[in-house]
Amino acid sequence: EDQVTQSPEALRLQEGESSSLNCSYTVSGLRGLFWYRQDPGKGPEFLFTLYSAGEEKEKERLKATLTKKESFLHITAPKPEDSATYLCAVPINQAGTALIFGKGTTLSVSS
């Protein structure tokens, strides 16, 4: 069965305390993995797409990496404005019409 699992469900960090969020997936034939950020009461906002194992992408304090079984979103020296829910999603069909979203990791960064 195709699955996307994110861990931890919630993460509390102090400002400047680096950490990583995990997205593990079981799909037959990876066709990309998407990371989104969602603020409370708003729609998700696109962060990264990764397509092949070993690929890495960075944006400000965020770095996404991909292996054959999981992806990590590394947050370096986070700030309170990084507080949000981070979602990952994986297409499970060739056309990409069917995306499985993980339940998300809610990150809280306190100053």
Next chain:
Amino acid sequence: DGGITQSPKYLFRKEGQNVTLSCEQNLNHDAMYWYRQDPGQGLRLIYYSQIVNDFQKGDIAEGYSVSREKKESFPLTVTSAQKNPTAFYLCASSPQVGSVLTFGAGSRLTVL
């Protein structure tokens, strides 16, 4: 600025009533989608449309209906047949199916 506009942001409905959520995009995207988000669950696909006058059911289409008469618009009707309609509804679009999604700000529906 290009984007997706969803309305209303908040909607209250009595049981047995149909409601329609609006979604308009000015990104010139071909594909549009409706997702449902419940607390503690991942986003689930209700319907998607690749082109005008064509749409496909997603994982949880029962109790919902859509139309795609114009490229820019993809309204969602939550019918009285939907047994548990209270949720946060998200509209999204992409240049073509399978590419990066741009989401609207969402509509929160509460059934009283």
